[in-house]
Amino acid sequence: MILLMCNNNIEVKKTDNRRNFIRNLGMALIEDHLRNRKDNPQIPKDSRKKWIQRRKMLTKAFHFNILKKYFVTFLKETDNLMKRVREDAGKEKTDLFHLMNSTTLRIMCETTMGVTNNDITSLVGPYLSSVEVICDCLTKRLGRIWLNPEPIYQLTNIAKIEKNAVENLHTLTNTVIKRRRDYLAEKNFNHFDHDENFESKDKLAMLDLLLKNEKAGLLDNQGVKEEVDTFMFGGHDTIAVAMTFMMMALANESEIQDKIYEEICQVLGDSDRSPTTDDLSQMKYLECCIKESLRLYPSAPIIIRHLREEIVLGDYTVPADTSAFIFIYDLHRRADLFPDPERFIPERFLPENCANRHPYAYIPFSAGPRNCIGQKFAMLEMKTMMCKLLRMFRLEPITKPEDIVYKMDIVLRSTHPIYVKFCGR
Numbered sequence: 001m002i003l004l005m006c007n008n009n010i011e012v013k014k015t016d017n018r019r020n021f022i023r024n025l026g027m028a029l030i031e032d033h034l035r036n037r038k039d040n041p042q043i044p045k046d047s048r049k050k051w052i053q054r055r056k057m058l059t060k061a062f063h064f065n066i067l068k069k070y071f072v073t074f075l076k077e078t079d080n081l082m083k084r085v086r087e088d089a090g091k092e093k094t095d096l097f098h099l100m101n102s103t104t105l106r107i108m109c110e111t112t113m114g115v116t117n118n119d120i121t122s123l124v125g126p127y128l129s130s131v132e133v134i135c136d137c138l139t140k141r142l143g144r145i146w147l148n149p150e151p152i153y154q155l156t157n158i159a160k161i162e163k164n165a166v167e168n169l170h171t172l173t174n175t176v177i178k179r180r181r182d183y184l185a186e187k188n189f190n191h192f193d194h195d196e197n198f199e200s201k202d203k204l205a206m207l208d209l210l211l212k213n214e215k216a217g218l219l220d221n222q223g224v225k226e227e228v229d230t231f232m233f234g235g236h237d238t239i240a241v242a243m244t245f246m247m248m249a250l251a252n253e254s255e256i257q258d259k260i261y262e263e264i265c266q267v268l269g270d271s272d273r274s275p276t277t278d279d280l281s282q283m284k285y286l287e288c289c290i291k292e293s294l295r296l297y298p299s300a301p302i303i304i305r306h307l308r309e310e311i312v313l314g315d316y317t318v319p320a321d322t323s324a325f326i327f328i329y330d331l332h333r334r335a336d337l338f339p340d341p342e343r344f345i346p347e348r349f350l351p352e353n354c355a356n357r358h359p360y361a362y363i364p365f366s367a368g369p370r371n372c373i374g375q376k377f378a379m380l381e382m383k384t385m386m387c388k389l390l391r392m393f394r395l396e397p398i399t400k401p402e403d404i405v406y407k408m409d410i411v412l413r414s415t416h417p418i419y420v421k422f423c424g425r
């Protein structure tokens with residue numbers, strides 16, 4: 001294995017060369033583990049073709065007008081989250097990740113999958129514990145090179161634990177698919193056809209698009225399951241992690257918190273109404289804070305691309321079939337790109353301060369054709385939650401940024417829980 005670490009700016013200039021990169025281990029590995037495939041975790045030959053077709057199919061589910069429909073759920077679930085925070089307000093400390101992850105999972109189920117809370121309440125807890133177990137097994141395996149061959153891995157206790165967890169996890173994803181199939185059958189499937197104009201009152205869940213394409217023979221039941229697994233995992237854990245680090249960072253930056261609160265009050269005035277999407281788009285400072293938090297704490301700290309062909313990167317010729325690791329966490333802390341990189345400075349993201357920045361200096365959602373399909377969804381969800389939470393509560397520090405010891409994982413996690421104290425305003 002060759003690990004090439006380049007600390008200077010290297011850019012693949014020719015568009016042709018960019019096509020030589022295909023998405024590799026990060027998502028592929030987790031998808032593989034969620035699927036519990038028995039065969040060797042290699043990238044299937046047709047994976048690029050399959051990806052192009054599915055990406056095109058699913059992009060529609062993230063159209064701005066669809067996001068506006070999902071926004072209703074963001075508000076509702078944030079209200080439920082606030083009830084739980086109210087119970088915790090004044091207590092010594094609250095564990096942020098375990099507060100956030102059930103909310104972000106519920107949001108994924110109701111928006112992209114179109115199922116209501118009542119359908120899945122008892123399955124949320126076991127799903128979340130299974131995700132933790134699977135990530136743990138995956139990272140144990142990654143750290144032990146001898147466990148890479150599938151037949152050897154399958155003999156281990158880790159594989160047995162993982163198999164159980166995957167089964168538990170599938171209980172939720174299979175239920176979600178079944179519920180939506182039943183609902184669409186009841187409503188008559190074609191009822192959703194006209195929603196491609198994004199104007200009907202009904203929400204077009206992403207799962208509807210998958211089921212519709214399944215009916216048209218463009219993917220099979222296995223394909224539906226794969227996408228549901230990927231989205232459920234990719235869409236809830238990343239946001240829970242981002243919210244956890246952001247709240248911890250803001251708890252330690254009282255002046256920045258005050259500035260966000262002022263902005264919220266300016267936009268919403270004395271009313272106690274919920275924000276609209278237009279209100280949120282006026283909250284530019286809050287947006288800078290979210291971006292700055294994703295700079296310091298990118299939920300996906302490393303992404304990996306597989307080189308299909310030999311490629312020249314700066315002074316090096318990298319052979320075909322190499323895995324190229326892109327260290328987003330380290331890129332975002334480069335002092336030449338972000339002076340005083342360890343400090344939380346939201347003003348870095350004011351338009352005048354990022355105009356001359358290299359377009360790939362900041363990539364929390366990756367970049368290029370395989371970037372995050374859910375980034376607008378994620379930004380809107382995080383803005384909604386932060387706006388509502390900071391309007392009602394002040395965050396006091398418990399965990400400090402310097403206390404954090406990261407854990408090896410595919411998303412950014414710390415070895416110890418991250419806490420803040422919530423105080424009512």
Ligand code: HEM
Pocket residue numbers: 023024025026027055112230231234235236238239242298299300303304363364365366369370371372373374375377378
């Ligand atoms: C703070 C929140 C999020 C962050 C930081 C984030 C980050 C990323 C990154 C870095 C990638 C590239 C992964 C790779 O190349 O291995 C990615 C891909 C992806 N993300 Fe996100 N993500 C977030 C939220 C979401 C949400 C809310 C969804 C779904 C609603 C989502 C769905 C996906 C999917 C499906 C892919 C694979 C895209 C493809 O290969 O075409 N993500 N995300």
